[in-house]
Amino acid sequence: xxxxxxxxxxxxxxxxxxxxxxxxxxxxxxxxxxxxxxxxxxxxxxxxxxxxxxxxxxxxxxxxxxxxxxxxxxxxxxxxxxxxxxxxxxxxxxxxxxxxxxxxxxxxxxxxxxxxxxxxxxxxxxxxxxxxxxxxxxxxxxxxxxxxxxxxxxxxxxxxxxxxxxxxxxxxxxxxxxxxxxxxxxxxxxxxxxxxxxxxxxxxxxxxxxxxxxxxxxxxxxxxxxxxxxxxxxxxxxxxxxxxxxxxxxxxxxxxxxxxx
Amino acid sequence: xxxxxxxxxxxxxxxxxxxxxxxxxxxxxxxxxxxxxxxxxxxxxxxxxxxxxxxxxxxxxxxxxxxxxxxxxxxxxxxxxxxxxxxxxxxxxxxxxxxxxxxxxxxxxxxxxxxxxxxxxxxxxxxxxxxxxxxxxxxxxxxxxxxxxxxxxxxxxxxxxxxxxxxxxxxxxxxxxxxxxxxxxxxxxxxxxxxxxxxxxxxxxxxxxxxxxxxxxxxxxxxxxxxxxxxxxxxxxxxxxxxxxxxxxxxxxxxxxxx
Ligand SMILES: Nc1ncnc2c1ncn2[C@@H]1O[C@H](COP(=O)(O)OP(=O)(O)O)[C@@H](O)[C@H]1O
Ligand SMILES: [Mg+2]
Numbered sequence: 001x002x003x004x005x006x007x008x009x010x011x012x013x014x015x016x017x018x019x020x021x022x023x024x025x026x027x028x029x030x031x032x033x034x035x036x037x038x039x040x041x042x043x044x045x046x047x048x049x050x051x052x053x054x055x056x057x058x059x060x061x062x063x064x065x066x067x068x069x070x071x072x073x074x075x076x077x078x079x080x081x082x083x084x085x086x087x088x089x090x091x092x093x094x095x096x097x098x099x100x101x102x103x104x105x106x107x108x109x110x111x112x113x114x115x116x117x118x119x120x121x122x123x124x125x126x127x128x129x130x131x132x133x134x135x136x137x138x139x140x141x142x143x144x145x146x147x148x149x150x151x152x153x154x155x156x157x158x159x160x161x162x163x164x165x166x167x168x169x170x171x172x173x174x175x176x177x178x179x180x181x182x183x184x185x186x187x188x189x190x191x192x193x194x195x196x197x198x199x200x201x202x203x204x205x206x207x208x209x210x211x212x213x214x215x216x217x218x219x220x221x222x223x224x225x226x227x228x229x230x231x232x233x234x235x236x237x238x239x240x241x242x243x244x245x246x247x248x249x250x251x252x253x254x255x256x257x258x259x260x261x
Numbered sequence: 262x263x264x265x266x267x268x269x270x271x272x273x274x275x276x277x278x279x280x281x282x283x284x285x286x287x288x289x290x291x292x293x294x295x296x297x298x299x300x301x302x303x304x305x306x307x308x309x310x311x312x313x314x315x316x317x318x319x320x321x322x323x324x325x326x327x328x329x330x331x332x333x334x335x336x337x338x339x340x341x342x343x344x345x346x347x348x349x350x351x352x353x354x355x356x357x358x359x360x361x362x363x364x365x366x367x368x369x370x371x372x373x374x375x376x377x378x379x380x381x382x383x384x385x386x387x388x389x390x391x392x393x394x395x396x397x398x399x400x401x402x403x404x405x406x407x408x409x410x411x412x413x414x415x416x417x418x419x420x421x422x423x424x425x426x427x428x429x430x431x432x433x434x435x436x437x438x439x440x441x442x443x444x445x446x447x448x449x450x451x452x453x454x455x456x457x458x459x460x461x462x463x464x465x466x467x468x469x470x471x472x473x474x475x476x477x478x479x480x481x482x483x484x485x486x487x488x489x490x491x492x493x494x495x496x497x498x499x500x501x502x503x504x505x506x507x508x509x510x511x512x513x514x515x516x517x518x519x520x
Contacts, residue, residue, distance in 0.1 A: 057427055078431050091442045091519040100438070101428040132519050152428065227410035 007069040007078065007188050008033040009054060014063030015213075016049050021051045022058075025213035031156075031205075033069050036182060036226065038199040041209030041217075042247060042254035047192045048160055050214065054190060055079040055158045071155050076105040080154035084161040086132040086141045094144050095120070095129040101152040115151050122181065123147040129215035139170035146181065156191045157182070163198065172231075175201060179226045196243045200236040201229050208243060211250040211258040213255075218246050282332040307489045312518075324478075331473035332463060337393070338461045341400025345377025348448070349401045352459065355444070356436075368407050376401040377465045389470040394463075401462040402455040413444030421490030446520070449513050456505045460498060472489075 016024040023046040029036045031054075039047045052058035054065055054081060055261060073080050082103070088097050095116050102112045102222060113150045121127050133141055142162055150217060162178070163171040176194040182189050191202055199206050206220040229236060289309050290369075295301045296308035303311065319325040353360040376397055383393040383400075417440050425435040467476025475494050482490035 023416070045321075055427060057423055077427075079427075081424070083420065083424060085420055087418075087420050089421065089439065089442070091445075091517075093519075098405045100425075100430075103438075104429055104431065104434060 002070045002072050004071060004186070005072040005075050005078070005153075006033040006241045007067055007071060007155040009156065009188070009190075010066045010068070011050075011054070012064050012066065014053060014060045014065065016046070016058065016061045017026045017035075019192065022213040024053075025215050027063070027214070027216060029207060029216065031190060033188050034186050035204040036191055036202050037205045037207060038210060039190065039192045039207050040073065040194060040196065040199045040247065041214060042211050042251040044251055044254055044257070045209045045211050045250070046214030047083060047194075047209060048117070050160050050209075051081075051190060051192050052162050054156075055081055057081075067156075069117055069155075072153060073096035075155050076107075076155050077101055078154040078155040080149045080152055080157055082145045082149050082157065082159040084164055086133075086145045086165070087140075088141055088144055090133050092236075093130050093132055094147075097133065098125075098148045098151050101148060109182075119147040119151045122150065122178070127155055136222065137170070138166045141172055142174060143177075146178065150181065150185065154187055157187045159189065159191045160255055161194070164193070164195070170197075171198075178202065178231070183226050196240045196247075197236075198204070199229065199240045200235070201223060201231065202226065206243065211254040217250075262415060267505065268443050269389055280282075294478060307492055309512055311489045312492045313498060315489040316496065319490070319493060325497070328478045328494075330468065331471070331477075332475045335398065335467070335474065335477045336395055336459055336463050339463070340402050340456065341394045342395065343399035343402025343459070344406050344452075344455065346399070347406025348430050350403075351407045352409045352414060352440075352444075354407065355414025356440070365411075370410065372404040376462055377475060380466060380469060384469065394466040394471070398459050398462050401458050405454050406448075406451055409447050409454070410444060412452075413447030416447060417443035446517055449509065449510060452509050452512075455462075456509065464498065466484065 011027050011029040014024060014027045015022070027050060029037075039050060041047055046115070048060060053060045067078070089100065090116055092100070098116045098119060099112055102115055107115070116129070117126075120129055120213065125140070125143055126149055130139065135143070136144070144163075147164065159178075163174055166174065175198060182202075191198075193199055193202075200222065203220075203222055204226075206222070208217045208220065209215065210217045220239060220242060222235070224235070292301070293308075293309045296306070299356055301308075307315075316325070350360075350364065350368075354364045355361075378399055379400070380393065383396045387393040387396050421439050421443065422435060423441045430438065463474070463480065464476035467474035468480045471477040476496055479491055479494035479498075482488075482494060
């Protein structure tokens, strides 16, 4: 009987190329259990590629990812994603979308309904169980995305720029909710963003990647718990400034590059 | 000072309720009036009332039922067989690299062939009876179904499939829960084309060696220059097409309520 997952990931000498385009170069990284690791870096530096490798959706050209630590008995999908474009099934209502990850596991109908109700309440979607995705705003759709992920009681939550399709106010509100949900569940989280304020509010370990091919440029730690962090806290502002210093030149160069994807 | 003029109007057609039915009624009414006033010679074009009388006569004699039953059963079997085969092949082409390129080559080569031109060949292969008629129909329905199904499967968002994989869904679950519903709009849109194609091919096939069927009836009325009966048969075909199209709309509204 394992009641609570505590899974750490270790990335060992991972490189990845798309044909002759080198996206990631020799990444070695420890992702500690129960912490939020944020990946930041200029666009095109390989953040999504690394996240895809972490969750087994992309096979790395070189290197490997190891998983260690206990996985709770009620965890149905250890490595679970929240997507930038939400990836909701438009032909399923909110409840149906959240139930998707529960259907494969031999959960009884009642157990499934209970889990769906639980996470819908947790994410403030209780009144929307029978709404179609097209009827929801972007923010509500991403709430469905996080509810669907939490429903499987993941051991590691992999979030790829989950807020970047949303407007600034929705982003600020959802970020607070994510922070509370992650703290409450204690799930190991890898969060990809190119917004430095998100990195400072959410990150315990912030991994700064260089421009393509992505290499680890630096790792910044914030040892304060997520709860209690506020926009404008002086230590967080200082971290943001430091991150910007690390990324600035790369970002400027990356912006002048031809996009070849 | 000048007021800023509005220039953003137009290019926004709307569907007017009842306008479609009203148009048909008006056209038929004017046609009847023109015929009654002698503006159109009924030797060239029978009046609507004469066509309706012919229809009523056919219905009372039981002839209509006989022809319609024969046609509907061919339509149902031929369309269903062509659709079932087309769906299977369309999904195979959409899902498996090994099927895709060779299959597409064959489909592209055979799709543009007018199926009516093949009827004599089918008669040689399958006999003059029901076999050749069903094959003509099924063959005509098969190709557009393959093309639409393939387009539907190809159109399913890669990111939804990746999402399914990321939640550990099996291949079968991804197929039934993501690919199939994602391709459904294109498949149903294809039904509109294939049912219309099926009616055209039905009539063509029934014009060769059929005793019963709307096509056979229209052909014999034509041979006798019985234009009332000819147009009565055409009217039945038109109504058949309208009802099928209506049924597909209902099906779409039911299955695609999420859109
Ligand atoms: N499927 C792919 N095929 C070819 N190139 C790709 C593919 N996915 C990403 N790339 C390229 O790899 C690089 C890294 O991409 P990505 O990991 O998406 O970066 P990020 O998420 O940091 O913006 C980019 O230059 C991108 O154009
Ligand atoms: Mg990305």
